Amino acid sequence: QVQLQQSGAELAKPGSSVKISCKASGYTFTSYDISWIKQTTGQGLEYIGYINTGSGGTYYNEKFKGKATLTVDKSSSTAFMQLSSLTPEDTAVYYCARCDGGLFDYWGQGVMVTVSS
Amino acid sequence: DTVLTQSPALAVSPGERVTISCRASESVSTGMHWYQQKPGQQPKLLIYGASNLESGVPARFSGSGSGTDFTLTIDPVEADDTATYFCQQSWNDPRTFGGGTKLELK
Numbered sequence: 001q002v003q004l005q006q007s008g009a010e011l012a013k014p015g016s017s018v019k020i021s022c023k024a025s026g027y028t029f030t031s032y033d034i035s036w037i038k039q040t041t042g043q044g045l046e047y048i049g050y051i052n053t054g055s056g057g058t059y060y061n062e063k064f065k066g067k068a069t070l071t072v073d074k075s076s077s078t079a080f081m082q083l084s085s086l087t088p089e090d091t092a093v094y095y096c097a098r099c100d101g102g103l104f105d106y107w108g109q110g111v112m113v114t115v116s117s
Numbered sequence: 118d119t120v121l122t123q124s125p126a127l128a129v130s131p132g133e134r135v136t137i138s139c140r141a142s143e144s145v146s147t148g149m150h151w152y153q154q155k156p157g158q159q160p161k162l163l164i165y166g167a168s169n170l171e172s173g174v175p176a177r178f179s180g181s182g183s184g185t186d187f188t189l190t191i192d193p194v195e196a197d198d199t200a201t202y203f204c205q206q207s208w209n210d211p212r213t214f215g216g217g218t219k220l221e222l223k
């Protein structure tokens with residue numbers, strides 16, 4: 001069965017970076033893009049962008065350009081998202097999701113990123 | 118960006134029919150999808166392409182609409198349907214989500 005297994009919770013200091021992972025299984029990894037979505041209580045769900053797992057090509061929501069960097073390791077069927085120059089506004093749950101024609105049919109369990117000094 | 122507007126909350130009794138609406142600030146054709154999220158869990162796809170039922174989702178769930186106005190219907194509602202429901206559009210970039218409708222059972 002399709003599964004997206006994300007890395008564990010992160011506690012980071014303002015100004016630092018974190019890199020979270022999303023390991024896919026149960027399907028041909030390079031046949032689907034992987035998207036990333038941010039969830040906060042105040043802002044709801046926000047689309048960060050996606051990576052084409054075959055070519056490595058990326059698309060970023062304008063709001064997250066310079067904040068998020070998406071990469072992929074095809075050999076391990078894993079997608080990564082690095083968040084840089086962290087501020088308290090980056091505190092959120094971050095999900096990866098398999099993207100099929102614009103919709104998200106499978107989601108990871110989410111990673112809580114907390115930014116605090 | 119395309120703004121999706123949902124009512125924040127609804128309360129219904131088990132066995133009733135409930136409709137959850139989502140209005141888009143511009144046309145999204147039929148590029149609208151619905152998700153269910155229970156507390157502490159990731160969202161789950163229910164309806165795609167405005168009206169198509171995702172595999173494994175009970176037929177009590179249905180979707181309709183096109184352009185700017187969309188509806189998710191649950192009929193009949195069961196206790197397990199307590200959750201927050203989100204709409205999401207994929208017609209315009211960037212993809213956007215509605216603010217969610219929290220469904221509570223009386």
